[in-house]
Amino acid sequence: MSYLGFVLANLLRNRRRSILTLLSLALSVFLISTLEGLLQHVQNSPRMTGSERRVIVRRRTSLQDRLPEHYVDKVRAIPSVEAATPMLWFGGLYKNTKPENFFGQLSCDPDLFRQIVPEAEVVDPKTGEPRPELYEEFRKDRSGAIAARDLFVKFGWKLGDKITLIGTIYPVNMELTLRAAYHAKQGTDNQTLYYHHKYIDELLGRPGLIGVVSARAKNVDDIPAIIEQVDAKFANSEFETLTETERAFQAGFVQMLGNIEFFLRAIATAVAFAMLMVAANTTAMAARERAHEIAVMKAIGFTPARTLALLLMEATLLCTIGAAVGAFLAWATQGVLEAASQASVMSFFLSGYSLAPWIPVAGIAIGVLVGVASSLGPCWRVAQLPIVVGLRRTA
Amino acid sequence: MSDALVQIRSLEKTYTRGSGRDAQAVHVLQGLSLQVHKGDFVALMGPSGSGKTTLLNLIAGIDRPTAGELMVDGLDITRLSESELARWRASSVGFIFQLYNLIPVLTAAENVELPLLLTKLGKRERREHVQTALSVVGLADRMGHYPRQLSGGQEQRVAIARAIVTDPLLLLADEPTGDLDKASGEEILELLSRLNREFGKTILMVTHDPHAAERAKRLVRLEKGVLVSDDVKAPASR
Ligand SMILES: Nc1ncnc2c1ncn2[C@@H]1O[C@H](COP(=O)(O)OP(=O)(O)OP(=O)(O)O)[C@@H](O)[C@H]1O
Numbered sequence: 152m153s154y155l156g157f158v159l160a161n162l163l164r165n166r167r168r169s170i171l172t173l174l175s176l177a178l179s180v181f182l183i184s185t186l187e188g189l190l191q192h193v194q195n196s197p198r199m200t201g202s203e204r205r206v207i208v209r210r211r212t213s214l215q216d217r218l219p220e221h222y223v224d225k226v227r228a229i230p231s232v233e234a235a236t237p238m239l240w241f242g243g244l245y246k247n248t249k250p251e252n253f254f255g256q257l258s259c260d261p262d263l264f265r266q267i268v269p270e271a272e273v274v275d276p277k278t279g280e281p282r283p284e285l286y287e288e289f290r291k292d293r294s295g296a297i298a299a300r301d302l303f304v305k306f307g308w309k310l311g312d313k314i315t316l317i318g319t320i321y322p323v324n325m326e327l328t329l330r331a332a333y334h335a336k337q338g339t340d341n342q343t344l345y346y347h348h349k350y351i352d353e354l355l356g357r358p359g360l361i362g363v364v365s366a367r368a369k370n371v372d373d374i375p376a377i378i379e380q381v382d383a384k385f386a387n388s389e390f391e392t393l394t395e396t397e398r399a400f401q402a403g404f405v406q407m408l409g410n411i412e413f414f415l416r417a418i419a420t421a422v423a424f425a426m427l428m429v430a431a432n433t434t435a436m437a438a439r440e441r442a443h444e445i446a447v448m449k450a451i452g453f454t455p456a457r458t459l460a461l462l463l464m465e466a467t468l469l470c471t472i473g474a475a476v477g478a479f480l481a482w483a484t485q486g487v488l489e490a491a492s493q494a495s496v497m498s499f500f501l502s503g504y505s506l507a508p509w510i511p512v513a514g515i516a517i518g519v520l521v522g523v524a525s526s527l528g529p530c531w532r533v534a535q536l537p538i539v540v541g542l543r544r545t546a
Numbered sequence: 547m548s549d550a551l552v553q554i555r556s557l558e559k560t561y562t563r564g565s566g567r568d569a570q571a572v573h574v575l576q577g578l579s580l581q582v583h584k585g586d587f588v589a590l591m592g593p594s595g596s597g598k599t600t601l602l603n604l605i606a607g608i609d610r611p612t613a614g615e616l617m618v619d620g621l622d623i624t625r626l627s628e629s630e631l632a633r634w635r636a637s638s639v640g641f642i643f644q645l646y647n648l649i650p651v652l653t654a655a656e657n658v659e660l661p662l663l664l665t666k667l668g669k670r671e672r673r674e675h676v677q678t679a680l681s682v683v684g685l686a687d688r689m690g691h692y693p694r695q696l697s698g699g700q701e702q703r704v705a706i707a708r709a710i711v712t713d714p715l716l717l718l719a720d721e722p723t724g725d726l727d728k729a730s731g732e733e734i735l736e737l738l739s740r741l742n743r744e745f746g747k748t749i750l751m752v753t754h755d756p757h758a759a760e761r762a763k764r765l766v767r768l769e770k771g772v773l774v775s776d777d778v779k780a781p782a783s784r
């Protein structure tokens with residue numbers, strides 16, 4: 152028998168309790184790791200920070216209603232507007248109706264796109280390295296498209312590939328050639344494909360209608376004035392507009408993000424706290440129940456320090472196994488979580504979710520630290536108990 | 547200098563019962579003196595509460611006296627620190643409890659091996675020592691049994707093996723037959739006499755049973771914390 156064997160024998164003494172403790176630790180570390188992973192993912196997701204200079208002009212009646220194409224020029228004519236582009240949401244299907252194949256499809260003015268969304272860097276889809284010259288390929292090709300590099304990776308696309316988007320809102324299919332990739336560190340999402348507005352307009356028989364105007368102000372401070380001017384310009388016309396900052400346009404989403412962060416942090420904290428209590432309680436119970444036995448061991452000649460070390464080894468081993476199981480679960484389920492989210496609104500948050508390796512490692516560390524720290528008190532008390540007092544305790 | 551293995555002079559032990567204002571001093575041992583020679587087999591008798599267990603615990607170094615002198619094999623154990631005392635116990639004392647106090651999750655062999663974990667012995671040597679100790683108590687065939695798979699008498703024999711496995715100077719037994727039926731108790735007493743006779747172990751045994759006390763070479767009576775009689779019997783008595 153070794154010390155480890157002795158420790159293991161003690162752990163197996165109350166199997167049910169050990170397993171329950173292990174599972175609750177595993178669950179806690181799983182939750183903490185996954186929640187932290189989600190938080191990191193959400194925080195690293197495109198935020199609206201690069202977009203504070205953009206406004207979206209839409210039809211006042213409903214987002215589904217279209218605007219006349221010449222509104223773009225009228226918005227552009229406002230002096231404090233730097234650039235403006237039409238945008239139309241195609242909403243087509245790629246390959247099939249599976250939700251995981253869904254992504255944003257917006258038209259734009261290829262001459263102006265870069266001016267309006269400068270945070271979208273043109274990159275090589277394979278390497279992710281900057282390749283600004285690719286943008287020209289997109290601009291030249293009327294049926295060309297620029298798509299987020301994440302989409303290239305997800306669908307295994309290559310430059311020059313032809314893809315078909317099957318119309319759902321419009322009775323046409325779009326044949327597009329992938330000409331460039333973009334990646335935005337912030338400000339815009341990495342889940343959209345852009346194509347020439349002229350191309351969709353042609354396909355639809357030149358109705359001259361657009362979804363929204365996306366405009367970029369020369370200066371952030373001009374935004375309130377721009378909003379007022381645009382909406383005033385079209386007031387009392389057949390197509391009244393509602394202009395909002397892009398931020399406000401997506402306000403619901405942004406607000407939700409904020410709430411979610413708070414929510415996740417709160418849960419993670421509560422879980423860590425619960426873990427502390429579970430571990431402390433188990434150790435306290437185990438130690439108290441064994442006060443008599445520990446007194447016997449000390450009578451045999453175990454020093455208080457050695458006794459404490461044995462008890463802590465036990466707690467550490469249990470917490471480490473539990474935490475490792477939890478970390479493994481968090482690691483193993485990241486794909487499942489992302490896949491499951493694809494079919495729901497959460498897909499917008501979770502697309503591309505993956506756990507940074509440091510998170511489960513930190514999860515294990517937290518589990519072990521919290522577990523051991525919380526057992527320290529009860530173990531210390533029992534190890535220090537005078538032998539004669541311990542011997543008088545009934546087993 | 548005498549050749550006493552245990553040298554006790556004016557030993558006092560006072561417990562405080564309760565706390566704060568209601569604290570009450572209980573004078574369990576009141577100036578007790580006793581010598582135990584090497585190779586002796588001493589039975590300690592006396593009414594309940596007279597301080598027998600307390601005295602045994604003090605000699606075993608698992609409790610500390612309030613005053614007085616307590617030397618074992620020339621060593622003043624009252625001066626040892628907590629961990630020094632623990633190491634001394636590991637090497638010098640074998641303690642046998644009334645309720646055996648085996649570790650339930652360990653097999654007989656592992657229970658006996660437990661004190662050896664505190665020594666420098668290697669795995670193989672530990673095994674040999676365990677085997678020897680268990681053969682001495684006649685349980686070499688029960689190495690892999692857990693305490694719950696053994697009878698009370700067998701458990702006590704495993705406990706004795708655990709007490710002798712480190713080959714200590716002194717065996718201390720607190721009512722070792724107190725919880726056993728007559729036949730099992732008899733076996734235990736026979737085992738202890740043999741350890742004394744054949745292996746020259748010095749034994750100090752607390753007992754309530756006059757028949758058990760018969761086995762000892764010397765009978766000491768304790769009453770209210772003081773020795774009231776001390777009989778050395780004829781060495782022929784068995
Ligand atoms: N740790 C302690 N704290 C307070 N009082 C104690 C403690 N240990 C023993 N006593 C008291 O000291 C007295 C002597 O106890 P001890 O256990 O030594 O008696 P004993 O002779 O072994 O009795 P028994 O035959 O019942 O085992 C008793 O009154 C007991 O209540």
Ligand SMILES: [Mg+2]
Binds near residue numbers: 720
């Ligand atoms: Mg007693």
